[in-house]
Amino acid sequence: MDLPPLPDLPVRAVLDHVSATLTDSGTAVLIAPPGTGKTTLVPLALAAGTPGRVVVAEPRRLATRAAAARMAELLGQPVGRAVGYSVRGERRVSPDTRVEVVTSGLLVRRLQSDPELSGVDVVVLDECHERHLDADLSLALLLDARAGLRPDLRVLATSATVNAERLAALLGGGTDARVGPAGDAASLAPTVVVRGRTHPVRVSHMPPARGERTEACVARATRVALAEGDGDVLVFLPGAAEIRRVAEHLRDLDGVDVLPLHGRLPSSAQDAALRPGPRRRVVLSTAVAESSLTVPGVRTVVDSGLARVPRMDHRRGLAGLATVRVSAAVAEQRAGRAGREAPGRVYRCWPEHEHATLPRHPEPEIRAADLTRLALELACWGTPDGEGLAWWDAPPAGALAAGREVLRGLGAVDEAGAVTDRGRRMAALGLHPRLARALVDGADEVGPRAAAEVVALLDDDSLTSRTDLAAAVRALRAERPRRWERESERLARLVGGTPRRHEDPALVAALAYPERLARRRAPGSDVYLMAGGTAVELPPGSGLGEAEWLAVAVADRDPGRSHARVRLAAVADEPLARRAASHLLSTVDEVDWVDGDVVARRVERLGAITLSARPLRDPEPDLVRDALVRGLRSDGLNLLRWSGDALALRERMAFLRRVLGDPWPAVDDDSLLAENDTDDTLGRWLGPELSTARRRADLERVDAGAALRRLLPWPEAARMDELAPERIAVPSGSRVRVDYSTEQPVLAVKVQEVFGWDRTPRIADGRVPLLLHLLSPARRPVAVTADLASFWRSGWLQVRAELRGRYPKHAWPEDPTTVPAHRGTARRAGGSGSGG
Structure with a gap:
């Protein structure tokens, strides 16, 4: 050549x-x-x-x-x-x-x-x-x-x-x-x-004023650019919607042509933006003009600082476009457009101090986008996991696996990930696999032309601003925009088949996005639950508010919103949902803990949507046991019958575990409910009761103390009354219960009943002294001590004086270690000051 x-x-x-x-x-x-x-x-x-x-x-x-x-x-x-x-x-x-x-x-x-x-x-x-x-x-x-x-x-x-x-x-x-x-x-x-020949470019920052929207700020900066410079102005915006809004802000400009430039425009409109014109021009462009295209005549750039990039929310199953800040590299590329033909100017619509916080480079699509189509291409290439290929960045394993799972549901790959004949046919269409499935199967259901018209709209939803998919298709058929008409004709030719009169946009949308079939959560509500598990909400004035079922085609979720928002959907019904998403149908016996008791049901579901549920008379015992365990874990062990003796036993065991450790078992809630390969404490102490219980009432009859004794370690348990005695004999002859509910065991006893003790008793092989709560004859606390000998020496005199004044008929000796203890009233002897 x-x-x-x-x-x-x-x-x-x-x-x-x-x-x-x-x-x-x-x-x-x-x-x-x-x-x-x-x-x-x-x-x-x-x-x-x-x-x-x-x-x-x-x-x-x-x-x-x-x-x-x-x-x-x-x-x-x-x-x-x-x-x-x-x-x-x-x-x-x-x-x-x-x-x-x-x-x-x-x-x-x-x-x-x-x-x-x-x-x-x-x-x-x-x-x-x-x-x-x-x-x-x-x-x-x-x-x-x-x-x-x-x-x-x-x-x-x-x-x-x-x-x-x-x-x-x-x-x-x-x-x-x-x-x-x-x-x-x-x-x-x-x-x-190759080094470029560029001219100097002066950069100014013009951030939005308080409360000012990005489009208004960009329009303001564009007016300044026209006033301060000459030549054409190239404005970078994230998407077609922002381009339309900025164009509306600039509709009153005199002597200036405002031209959009993005990939969804007709060829003639794109060509007009790429040719010099007779008047000054403001070209409102998406990222297409960053490096792939040269727009002639540009002397000034206005940069919104935003870009639209593909993102995949794998948890909610929503793929779409997200608006993000541009990288520093992209900002420099955009600025360079102003200095190609002469010295230029750049107006950046963000604060100057924020420029240093921009990411250095844009994130590769492969790291964040929906990889379903990539997974299909790899399967067609014979490398479903992409191994052996030279990647700039290898596809993330999780996102690739999620893509393969979608392909399995569409019948494009088999269980091993190998492409099927159906998958090859879908790949050859050049569409996203979901849309390819809708076209292939939809052509059989509603005819190739009707299916192609809906798919062409789903592939380019910028063709409509309506939420009602059926209404949008009707409007397009009436208006017949050239781009949609040509694509519909092309897709219909690709699949061929017999024309049919039956038209159902909902079915075609459901074939593309079966996980987005949605059912109203409650009568009169605008919130629907999709089969994939995500809640979506209809916008006001959608025209779909009376529908029980929706086939959602497009939905997105803004940050901070609890629900995704429906952007494009059609009225559906349950038979359609069953037909389009048969692979999501399941019938399972569910036994769970609901509202404080065991509920057993046979449930039919379409993904996350419950279609029907009826009581299950004879559920599997293992399922019942699992439900009871969930109930114990959610509502607590207080579901069991805890007598005073049972609570005391648990407290004593907890004390021994805390002081002596193994083999004494832990008896806190988490430990008692442990059930795994290495620790089946729950089965050891509560297993027999769980094997026969069927409902909450059965748990309430369980003697927790008797069950707890199964965890006592032997032969060590033979010394339990010695190590952690339930009661302690005091000098008066009483046997007083020890309280193990606190960190240090407490013995609450009348002070007169411990006369004769010269030191604090100790338990757990002498490791732990009891904390003595010494009481008055009216059983009110008068002193707390873990060192009785020291108390008799230094604290008793003041306590004795208070007791003598309050209880004059009782004997209060100066040295309690030398007199016998007693339970009742000990009279003072002959007015003796010592109180014998």
Whole structure:
């Protein structure tokens, strides 16, 4: 292919070097910032030096079309001749095509159908630094195919960031490139670096005022940018919804064209944003303009500081897009757009002090996104777990396993994770596996056209602002927007089949998302429970408020909200739910502790949704026992009958455990309820009672003391009354109960009954002194001591004086160790001051 004179862009100076390096090494990395010509000039130069086709993989469809159009323009040809492109649902190539630009996802499909990439000499993986999921997967599969089938296939990876050592290691095929960080220098692919020609850019921060929404702040900054500078203004926003709201804020601008730019726009609208216009322009763009596209005429950038990224909430089973702060690297890339053609300005809509807190680089999609589609592609490749592939970042094992579980439910893989014939058919459709299942099975149920129309909407829910899916489909059929119409026609052709009149958007949505079938929690409530276990709430004015069942297609959950919010759903019913989610149906006998007693039911469920429940007359004894144990653990051991003697026994055993340790058992609640492989205390002391009990009333009849005695250790238990006596004989002849309920055992006794004791009695083989609570004749405390000898010497005189004044008829000797103890009243002798 002959090349015309190429534009004087920075990459032009290294084109020969890139071609020679790629010819010599087979792989290479090209580092060049956006706007240097790497996307358009490099593929043309490579095609001029090879007889085969050059395939260029772009991360986005918009960038794919734009790159092909620009290269065709440089050659002075229409798109589809020497330069063509292929995206899902659209292909413009011919036998003369030498450079074909494709999306990363389409390159994956090409590799799956033809791992040798017949007729292709060079593959260029553009904008690898963006780390999109399909781009990471296509890199891994491409390197695997090159290692086994096509060692002659040349691969060039381009990146706008200088941190490309890992990429060079992967392409170099180093021994540790598959699992670890970059290898040694000998295993690195050669790297060619191009410096961009940029102009100085002045950065200002314009954060939102108190209470000001992001869109209002961005619109305010845009007005300032128009007033303070010249040229066009490129505004970065996270998504199409924010673009619409900012455009509304700017609708009164005079002499300025406000143009949206995002991947869901019609081709004509995208092209308009990428062409210079007769007037100043404000281009409101998503992340597509960060590096993949060049917007001409831009002198100023307004950056919201936000981006929309895929996220998967595995616990709730909700996949979607999350709005996050951009990384420092992305902020710099966005700012660089202002200095391509002349000195520029950047207005950042966040406080200057927050810039240092931005993450350094964007998080790769593979770490946080839904991996169901990736799991299907790996199964089709023959490596369900991704082992043996050279990953930039290996897919997280948990997320990949969750994806495989979804695929098993859809029938796309078998129990071992191997792809089924059905799974291959679903993968070939190029849709997310859930949507592929809805299209394949829905075509059989409602006809290919009706199924395709719903799937086209589910794949691009920006087509409607309605919550009612059926109403949204009806509106689209009336309005017939070109993008939806073309995609519906394409999908219907893919599945074929017999047209049918029956239409049911709810069934198609349920086939795609069976776990999102939802049933109202209570009459009149706007809250529904989905089969996957997540609660969702209908927004006001949804038009679905009377439905008992919903087939939820789109739901998201904002931080801080207890329920997810339904964004798109259709009215369903139980028969439809049973049909679409038969793999979620289960009937189990459930015996549980509910509201303070055992409840036994036979329950039919659809996932987390209870369909029916009826009493179970003769439940399995093991299930009953487990329910009783749960009751004891939730409501406590007080469910048993604890007499005074039983409580005292437990306290004595606890004391001996605390003082002597093994073999005396622990008798706190947790220990008594322990039941595992190494400690079945519960079974040892309460096993016989649990084996015969059936309800709470049976537990209430259990003699806890008798059961507790089963834990007494023998032969040590023979000394229990000696080590922890239930009662202590005092000098008066009384046998007084010892209180073991406190840390130190207490003996509460009238002081007159311990006359004659010269020291405190000790228990547990003399280890622990009793704590004496000495009482008056009216059994009121007069002293507490664990050292009786010291008390008689130093504390008794004051206590004696108080007792003599209060109880003058009693004898209160000066030296209690020398007089006999007594239980009742001991009269004073002849007015003696000593009280004999």
